[in-house]
Amino acid sequence: MNADSPPTQRLDKWLWCARFFRSRSLAARLCNEGRLRIAGRVVAKAHYALKPGDVLTFPYGTDIRVVRVATLAKRRGPAAEARGLYEDLALAMEKAADPAADPAIAVRESGAGRPTKAERRALERLRGER
DSSP states (O other): OOSSSOOOEEHHHHHHHTTSSSSHHHHHHHHHTTOEEETTEEEOOTTOEEOTTOEEEEEETTEEEEEEEOSOOSSOOOHHHHHTTEEEHHHHHOSOSOGGGOTTSOOOOTTOSSOOHHHHHHHHHHHTOO
16 A cells, blocks of 8 residues: 555445444445445445545435445444444435425325225216216
């Protein structure tokens, strides 16, 4: 490592130390499948040299996580220490927007579902179908 170059860490090791994955092999699998992006570019190698300031985008359960690397990990410590390794950018975007404003989310009022048999027959009588 050159003295002029900034310190780096393997991507899979940092993800494991930041407690996004239970094992380093799970973190490596996500990287090798090409499901992780750094600064918008797909990374397909677990040995990518991660630097502080890099922005990671990856699926995490049913969510998409967007985090900025704050510092590199020295060890896999407790959760409070792991939260200090990154800045969560998804919180900045705040998902608390009104769900009715997002057309991708179907919102149904209570009781507006499938009609019961009695309601269906009443509708048929109203329409003159019966």
